[in-house]
Amino acid sequence: MAQSLDRLKESPSQTAGPYVHIGLTPNxxxxxxxxxxxxxxxMVNDKTKGERIKLHIRVLDGTGTPLRxxxxxxxxxxxxxxxxxxxxxxxxxxPNFQGWGRCPTDMDTGLCTFETVKPGxxxxxDGRPMAPHITLxxxxxxxxxxxHTRLYFSDEEKANAEDPILARxxxxxxxxxxxxxxxxxxxxxxxxxxxxxxTVFFDS
Amino acid sequence: MSSDxxxxxxxxxxxxxxxxxxxxxxxxxxxxxxSVLRSPQKALLSFDNTLSEISGPVFGHAILGxxxxxxxxxxxxxxxxxxxxxxxxxxxxxxxxxxxVPGVLIxxxxxxxxxRYRHKKDGYLAPLDxxxxxxxxxxxxxxxxxxxxxxxxxxxxWPNGPNDWRPAHIHFSVFGHGFAQRLITQMYFExxxxxxxxxxxxxxxxxxxIEALTALLDTQATxxxxxxxYKFDIxxxxxxxxxxxxxxxxx
Numbered sequence: 001m002a003q004s005l006d007r008l009k010e011s012p013s014q015t016a017g018p019y020v021h022i023g024l025t026p027n028x029x030x031x032x033x034x035x036x037x038x039x040x041x042x043m044v045n046d047k048t049k050g051e052r053i054k055l056h057i058r059v060l061d062g063t064g065t066p067l068r069x070x071x072x073x074x075x076x077x078x079x080x081x082x083x084x085x086x087x088x089x090x091x092x093x094x095p096n097f098q099g100w101g102r103c104p105t106d107m108d109t110g111l112c113t114f115e116t117v118k119p120g121x122x123x124x125x126d127g128r129p130m131a132p133h134i135t136l137x138x139x140x141x142x143x144x145x146x147x148h149t150r151l152y153f154s155d156e157e158k159a160n161a162e163d164p165i166l167a168r169x170x171x172x173x174x175x176x177x178x179x180x181x182x183x184x185x186x187x188x189x190x191x192x193x194x195x196x197x198x199t200v201f202f203d204s
Numbered sequence: 205m206s207s208d209x210x211x212x213x214x215x216x217x218x219x220x221x222x223x224x225x226x227x228x229x230x231x232x233x234x235x236x237x238x239s240v241l242r243s244p245q246k247a248l249l250s251f252d253n254t255l256s257e258i259s260g261p262v263f264g265h266a267i268l269g270x271x272x273x274x275x276x277x278x279x280x281x282x283x284x285x286x287x288x289x290x291x292x293x294x295x296x297x298x299x300x301x302x303x304x305v306p307g308v309l310i311x312x313x314x315x316x317x318x319x320r321y322r323h324k325k326d327g328y329l330a331p332l333d334x335x336x337x338x339x340x341x342x343x344x345x346x347x348x349x350x351x352x353x354x355x356x357x358x359x360x361x362w363p364n365g366p367n368d369w370r371p372a373h374i375h376f377s378v379f380g381h382g383f384a385q386r387l388i389t390q391m392y393f394e395x396x397x398x399x400x401x402x403x404x405x406x407x408x409x410x411x412x413x414i415e416a417l418t419a420l421l422d423t424q425a426t427x428x429x430x431x432x433x434y435k436f437d438i439x440x441x442x443x444x445x446x447x448x449x450x451x452x453x454x455x
Contacts, residue, residue: 008300008439012413013228014390015236015404016375019323022338023313023375029323031337034278039267062241069325075261075383085259086215087382100261122255135256139388142238144229144407146388150256168251193242203223203248204257204384 013146016139020071025104040073040102043116047096050079050117054186055151057112059105059138062194066110070140073102074114074151076133081120118153124164131159131166138191148202151189152179174200218444219253220384221300229407236403237364257384258443263309265343272341275314275354279337286336288317288355290431293391293419296348297378300442304348305385310438311341311377312352319358319372328360353431359398371398371405378438385440392418393434 021029025038044052055074059067077083082093093099099119103112121129131152138147152160160166160179169175177199180187191199231243271278276286293312297305315321315338318330322338336355344350357372373390380386392399392414399405399418408414416439425433 006302007442008298008302009227009413009416010223010300010441011387011389011416011439012408013387014375014408014417015238016377016388018325019313019321020375020388022321022323023311023377026337026339031279031322031339034337034339035269035272035341039263067242073386075256075259077256083255083259084261086262087217087255087259089215089217098261124254125252130254130256133256135383137383137386140242142236142240142242144231144233144236144239144243145225146386147244148257148384165249165251165254168249174246194245198244198246200246200249201244203225203250204253 013144015141015144016071016146018069018141020069020139020141021104024071024102028104038102040100043098043101043114045096048117049094049096052185053116053118055112055114055116055134055180056186056188057103057114057136057151057191058110058189059112059140059191060193064195067105067140068107068110070105070110070112070138070143071102072105072112073100073137074116075100075135075137076116077119077122079117079120081122081129081132083122121159126164128162128164129159131156131163133163133165136191147193148204149191149199150178150202151187153187154179154182169200174198216381216443216446217258218446219258220382220441220443223441227410227413229409233403233407236407239407253382253384258382260379260381260383260385262307263343263379268341268343273352275336275338275340275352278340280335284335286316286355287333288336288358290353291356292351292353292425292427292431292433293374293436294349294351294422294425294433295419295436295438297344297350297438297440298348299380299385299440303442304344304346305380305440306344306346306348308344308348308381309341309379310344310350311339312354312374313339314354314357314374315360317355317358319360330358330360356393359396364403368403369398369401371396371402376438378440380440382443387438387440389417389438391434391436394418394420
């Protein structure tokens with residue numbers, strides 16, 4: 001016998017189910033008067049620094065059908081590449097930007113829209129700058145454990161080419177699954193859960 | 205850097221323990237039909253956490269309303285309350301090291317006592333309760349503790365197999381200190397025979413993992429002549445000490 005490591009196991013995940021809106025965006029699904037607003041619905045105000053951008057995100061199943069009952073959360077650095085988080089030790093992030101947003105996919109079109117700012121570059125573990133990116137977390141009925149991936153930007157070709165995470169993708173043909181296409185001030189990003197265009201999801 | 209006002213806690217910046225994906229349900233659990241076309245099939249890209257995963261948003265108590273952790277009253281008309289078995293749900297949010305996780309947002313949602321959700325997609329026969337909305341939230345205290353009041357949700361049939369029923373459950377959404385700790389799960393109730401028949405629960409391979417989602421009746425925490433109590437602890441990913449780690453640039 002030996003000593004025990006005395007560690008607990010993480011609580012196992014269970015699906016968010018089809019009624020995730022009740023808990024996370026009650027106003028969106030008609031439950032008014034409990035919370036004044038749905039958390040994460042607004043990310044920027046007049047004083048937020050940085051380039052205003054929109055994200056148009058859809059999540060598609062293995063048949064290419066957009067999910068209309070999913071929920072997407074995003075987490076990102078501010079325009080200077082600083083996170084508004086106690087774990088950020090490099091400086092003070094923009095006080096007018098929390099960097100976190102939440103949006104249910106539209107019940108008819110499956111579209112999720114975020115209005116945010118373009119993030120600055122954040123260092124990788126060894127200090128090299130990562131390309132600007134936004135972390136995505138996706139839950140829905142049929143998804144047993146929340147899916148983690150990133151959105152990178154099509155107009156950051158040089159930064160993307162030297163990004164240490166994108167560089168780890170063995171099958172280079174899959175790299176574009178993480179790159180949102182710029183159209184004016186909007187970036188369009190389709191997340192494919194399955195199939196030939198399956199998005200690269202992370203275990204980190 | 206932002207932190208809770210008045211807190212002397214030094215922020216932890218170590219990477220999180222690797223997730224044990226054999227303990228969680230796999231993406232594809234064919235008995236739960238919705239997973240079939242919604243489960244990624246290719247290998248995941250593995251890498252040690254960067255600052256993007258180690259950092260995470262902070263939610264202050266300012267977002268909370270007085271009744272946010274009281275589902276019996278937060279949707280009810282003045283002087284009225286939700287119908288059902290009154291219960292207190294309480295416990296702690298811990299990490300895999302057994303350390304309490306303070307200051308994190310927990311959101312919960314559930315069906316009413318008859319097993320009906322207040323949602324346009326739910327057409328179950330059981331009636332809505334005009335005094336029950338079904339959502340609540342709270343923020344953990346210094347020891348990671350939390351508590352809320354609600355009614356025990358009912359089990360309900362759902363379209364999967366021809367005769368599948370969900371055990372009574374409460375959905376939990378939990379933030380940690382890093383976005384890589386983000387977790388959604390469900391709490392079940394001790395003694396419910398439907399737990400072991402449910403295709404969603406059965407996606408979990410290990411019996412001990414299912415038991416870890418099953419709350420015990422806690423008679424010490426009941427309020428006599430008022431409410432029963434269930435205790436439900438939630439465990440988030442633990443994190444390494446950053447003492448011997450290469451320092452991130454700029455630290």
